[in-house]
Amino acid sequence: MRFEQLLHETIEEMSAELTGPPSGLAAASMARGRRIRRTRRIAAAAAAVAAVVAVALPWALLSQPQRRAQPAAPGLPGGWVVTGVGNQVLDRATGKYVTLPVRGTVLPAPTGDRVLVDDGPGSVRLMSVRGTDVMTVDTTGLGGAYNWSPRGDRLVTQVIQKEPFRIGFAVIDARTGAVTRHWINHARYDCSRCTFVWFGQETVVLPIADRSGGEAAELVDRLEVFDALSGEHYVSVPAGLTPSGPFSQSPGGQYIVGDLDGTATNWRLIDLATGQLWPFPYDAVWVSSDELLAAHDGKVYVLTRQGTVTATIDVNLPGPGKISLGPAR
């Protein structure tokens, strides 16, 4: 049997297994939709109110713990902290967690007090952990995988222009939401997923595709580093993996932890001095030249460079959501 015919039959067969949409789908969708609208209104109102209040009230009053504050942040090695779990984010001014009244993905900055809230295409906002100073980001052409700079003052993401086709990276100012687009030579820098992440203080990195393993493989040949300010190419790094962010590289720069093949399951540690790759149990951030942290399944693991877990720390924050980590301020 031919592929197209079999694909049609397979999907039709799957469809026939569906008895129909769940009851109350419209009502549930409308309820969620109303929450999205309300959240947008609250955020806009919060920004307006904050602008007035900031003038009228002393700063000390503003920094009072909020009503829904959670227990204090657990201390992690190297002074690192859990900066957020889902929409619960750490207010470093008080050392307490507050719940942001938003839906969508919440990405707290590793340091500072800014948070990115991603409600999907066309709805990305930056705000403080207190829900104030809200800035809407112009997401035209942006790829959607936002990555914080180590200082929490900027983010980077992929940017694509369709006509004429161009690809590059966008740097977003965390305070103002202003987007600066830098285009790269895609013919020279042949990327597959073209995901940019921050790498060092002032540079971003792009994994270049290694197509020698066949078209199905999502392997990486090397990393190309670009200046975040000028967009200029800076240097090549012979690392065949995809780092997750600026803390994927060890303090001295010799080691990088990253994703081998885009599956987010095959983590590797590379020694740039020898080019050797070792399996690593989790995606991890470096807190010192010998110690790493990994957030997994609601816990934070402390690991050696060899990938041995030496301690497990409970986050003690209820609810699901991605755990974000950040260094001491």
Add this chain to the structure above:
Amino acid sequence: MQTPEEAEFSAFVEQRAHALLKTAYALTGDRHAAEDLVQSALAKAFARWRRIDEPEPYLRRMIYNEFASGWRSRRRQAEVTVAELPERAGPRYLETDTALRLLLRDALRALPPRQRAVLILRYFEDLSVEETAAVLSCREGTVASQASRGLAKLRELVPQLDWSPDLVEGRR
């Protein structure tokens, strides 16, 4: 008592939700994940219902985009990593179309979300490369490369299938 907007939205869901759910199920292969995907898209659509002219194409684009961009937003779908198909059936069993369909279903689930979305748009929805790129908000070259990789993986996982030369050589 519903507002006119709510009544219009409810009527749309009643008429078209099943079709949208089928699309989501073809992508996810999991009923609960499909319902979640559809409800999420419907909620976002309702939030801006007054500004949407053609709800169904808009929702389909959202469903495909949200599914395919799972890797981009790090809200990664649980992927089934299948180096080899489990319980590879014997030659006689494989002669039946039912067995082939089951094999293909498993093989589709082994693909990364974007490749799966591209193949379903191209070969089930019969969209052109250009139309697929528009739905997924990516360039045509990406569609072609993702289709090529997806088909290569499927050929590897379901070698028993009749792979036409046009498909193998990327002309279709």
